[in-house]
Amino acid sequence: MSYVGRFAPTPSGALHFGSLVAAVASYLDARANKGRWLVRIEDLDPPRTAPGSIDEILRCLDTFGLHWDDEPMRQSQRQPAYKEALELLVQQGYVFPCSCSRAQLNSHPLYRCNCLEQPPSQPEVAMRVATPAISITVEDAIMGPQTQHLADEVGNFVLQRKDQLFSYQLAVVVDDAQQKISHIIRGSDLYQQTPQQVWLQACLDYKQPSYGHLPIIINGQGQKLSKQNLATPLDMLQAPALMSEALERLGHPAPCGLRQAPVAEQLEWAAGQWDIECVPKRMQDPIAFV
Ligand code: GLU
Numbered sequence: 001m002s003y004v005g006r007f008a009p010t011p012s013g014a015l016h017f018g019s020l021v022a023a024v025a026s027y028l029d030a031r032a033n034k035g036r037w038l039v040r041i042e043d044l045d046p047p048r049t050a051p052g053s054i055d056e057i058l059r060c061l062d063t064f065g066l067h068w069d070d071e072p073m074r075q076s077q078r079q080p081a082y083k084e085a086l087e088l089l090v091q092q093g094y095v096f097p098c099s100c101s102r103a104q105l106n107s108h109p110l111y112r113c114n115c116l117e118q119p120p121s122q123p124e125v126a127m128r129v130a131t132p133a134i135s136i137t138v139e140d141a142i143m144g145p146q147t148q149h150l151a152d153e154v155g156n157f158v159l160q161r162k163d164q165l166f167s168y169q170l171a172v173v174v175d176d177a178q179q180k181i182s183h184i185i186r187g188s189d190l191y192q193q194t195p196q197q198v199w200l201q202a203c204l205d206y207k208q209p210s211y212g213h214l215p216i217i218i219n220g221q222g223q224k225l226s227k228q229n230l231a232t233p234l235d236m237l238q239a240p241a242l243m244s245e246a247l248e249r250l251g252h253p254a255p256c257g258l259r260q261a262p263v264a265e266q267l268e269w270a271a272g273q274w275d276i277e278c279v280p281k282r283m284q285d286p287i288a289f290v
Contacts, residue, residue: 002035002036002180002182003030003033003034003035003036003182003183004030004035004036004037004038004179004180004181004182004183005026005027005029005030005035005036005037005038005181005182005183005184005185006026006037006038006039006040006176006179006181006184007022007023007026007027007037007038007039007040007061007066007068008039008040008041008042008172008175008186009023009039009041009042009057010042010043010044010048011041011042011043011049011050011053011054011057012048012049012050012053013050013053013233014053014056014057014060014233014234015057015060015061015233015234016231016232016233016234017217017231017232017234017242017245017246018187018216018217018231019234020064020234020242020243020246021214021217021246021249021250022185022186022187022214023061023064023066024064024066024243024246024247024250024267024270025185025212025214025250025279026183026184026185026186027066027267028250028252028267028270028271028274029183029185029212029274029276030183031267031271031274032271032272032274033183035182035183036069036070037066037068037069038068038069038070038072038073038179038181039058039061039068039072039073040072040073040074040075040175040179041054041057041072041073041074041075041076042075042168042171042172043074043075043076044075044076044165044166044168044171045165046076049076054074058072059236060234060236063236063239063263064234064236064239064242064243064263065239065243065262065263065264065266065267066267073175073178073179075171075175078171078174078175078178079166081174081175081178082160082166082170082171082174083166085170085173085174085204086127086159086160086166086170088203088204089129089159089200089203089204090127092203094129094130094132094203095127095128095129095130095159096115096116096119096127096128096130096156097115097119097120097125097126097127097128098113098115098120098125098126098127098128098156098158099115099120099122099124099125099126099162100113100115100126105158110152110153110155111155112155112156113156115128116130116156124162125162126158126160126161126162127158127159127160128156128157128158128159129156129157129158129159129200130156131150131151131154131155131156131157131196131199132150132151133149133150133151133152134149134150134151134199135147135148135149135150136148136150136195136196136198136199137195138194138195138198138211139210139211140191140194140211140212140213141185141210141211141212141276142185142212142213142214142215142276142279142281143188143191143212143213143281144281146191146192146194146195147195148192148195148196150195150196150199154195154196157169157196169193169196169197169200170200172197173197173200173201173204173206174204176197176201176206176209177201177204177206177207181209182207182209182210183209183210183211183212184209184210184211184212185211185212185213185214185276186211186212186213186214187213187214187216188213188214188215188216189216190213191213194211194213212276212279214250214279215279215280215281217249219231239263240259240260240261240262240263240266241259241260243263243266243267244258244259244260244266247266247270249280250278250279250280251278251279251280252270252273252274252275252278254266254269254270255269
């Protein structure tokens with residue numbers, strides 16, 4: 001099987017240390033398996049795209065020696081493909097229009113509306129999946145197997161919002177299939193969302209990639225590093241030190257002589273050593289780069 005990995009940043013701000021760890025892990029797993037490594041810009045929600053951030057993200061990856069194959073895919077240009085997939089799911093009878101407000105939907109993780117029984121009359125509706133009462137188990141190369149009951153634990157999730165924007169869940173599945181992604185290594189914040197993606201893949205007759213979710217990196221306040229809690233943007237001038245820190249987090253500490261070496265040398269060394277079994281399953285201590 002040919003290996004294709006990917007890094008799929010949302011351009012809502014600059015990359016931070018958590019993004020670097022995810023990018024390095026998926027890059028190394030691809031290179032160690034003689035695979036290709038693609039970048040996909042998840043600019044699905046244009047108002048959330050920070051001006052200049054796409055170029056900045058690509059420049060940052062390049063500075064860290066994370067050179068991608070092919071032209072990066074842009075989700076903002078993929079609307080026809082998402083529409084087609086949604087239509088297939090509609091034909092299979094899984095999708096229903098829903099007029100509930102975001103506040104109602106957010107009021108409870110398993111909020112149940114009655115739009116399924118009483119279809120809304122207003123024109124502005126979201127399209128949601130009526131999840132079946134089945135359990136999905138996904139093997140995870142780092143975290144181990146995960147089983148989720150779709151109806152009880154996930155609920156009826158959104159595929160297209162009222163403002164017509166397609167959801168991350170639909171887009172990610174369609175794009176992973178289009179890019180023929182065979183291996184997904186990403187942050188564990190998406191671990192819980194994987195069973196629903198696997199189910200959508202089955203409905204759409206797509207091949208299921210293998211998954212590995214990395215431990216979350218938390219800051220000094222015990223929060224997950226994200227753009228929302230203002231994780232410090234990666235300092236490109238510190239690339240060698242940050243790379244060596246990322247490798248250490250991933251259970252592949254570089255030998256002393258390599259710690260200040262150019263990123264390309266560190267990555268080459270790490271690709272030769274890479275063993276996904278060495279990636280820690282839990283985050284140890286909060287890190288200093290916040
Ligand atoms: N776009 C998501 C993020 O920036 C990642 C999605 C994925 O890897 O599936 O967190």
